[in-house]
Amino acid sequence: MIEVYIDGASKGNPGPSGAGVFIKGIPQPVQLSMPLGIMSNHEAECRSLLIALQYCLEHNFKVVSFRTDSQLVERALEKQYVKNKNFLPLLEEAFRLVEQFDLFFIKWIPSSQNKVADELARRAILQNEQR
Template sequence: MYLFEVWNQLGFSDVYSDVVTSVGRHALEKKRKNLVESLFACYLEGWREVCFSSERLPSLVQRWEPPPLGMFKLNFDGASFGNPGPAGVGGLCRNGEGVVQWAFFGPIGVCDASEAEVKAVFYSIKKISDDCLDKVIIEGDSLNVIRWLKGGVAPPWRFLPFIDEIHEIISGSSAVLKHVRRVANEKADLLAKRGVNSDSLQWFDYLPPISHVLFC
């Protein structure tokens, strides 16, 4: 799309007109040559900005990694089969050796995916004890939710009660918020999907079976 716009701006329509009305082939070939050189220069400049910009987008974690020893990592996720549709939440907390400290899943009625994500992190953070807040890394695969929690983007008004309470819980702590790819959030994703069809919110001090979760 970018090159097409440049092509038009640099006189594509004029070149086309020249093809029909030109009385001199030499003038047309010269204009074509200048046009191609200009397009190529714009192409290189665009790639130069992408490759050497000081404001590159941060690379996302490709797989789950344990936190440093002495710390905990909380992964959360929400699922909605229909968006809006039957929805569930899930999450788990692991230590620096990757051992599950607790996990949960459960249904939350009918809602969209964003609401499911917000409620998932809400339940997860409320579970963390005060003495662990300075030792926890919170990861989710919803970029919007992480941005809302960090305060860089205003959340929709309907989520404000949840976001405000989360801010009250983690304010003054050293809790770290991170956006990750779904592959690095896989277990939380499966727990949330299992939660959709469960009867109630359930908590465990181990990772419950999730390999048989049905994807809808």
């Protein structure tokens, strides 16, 4: 099964933000570091999920297990609910993408187990600042 580690980060809240995605369980692991512009940390976490979902679908990865250190993202997908209505369009987009997988799991993990995705997200913040 393909394992997808995601993380979003912001320097300030809101501030310059980035998404990190690390995919393993494939012959050549993938590392994505995407600058996101100015947004909140929670929005960056949600955006990292969408980026990873889209990447997996574009590459025909249909059986995936996602890992995140964001309880907001994990709970929103598991309970299909967000308190902050600003995140509702992001959650709806995530559900639309998740429906296209044959098998999709998401699991919360501690930050200590998500270091690669975290580093990729932090690297993306710097890419914002270099623009």
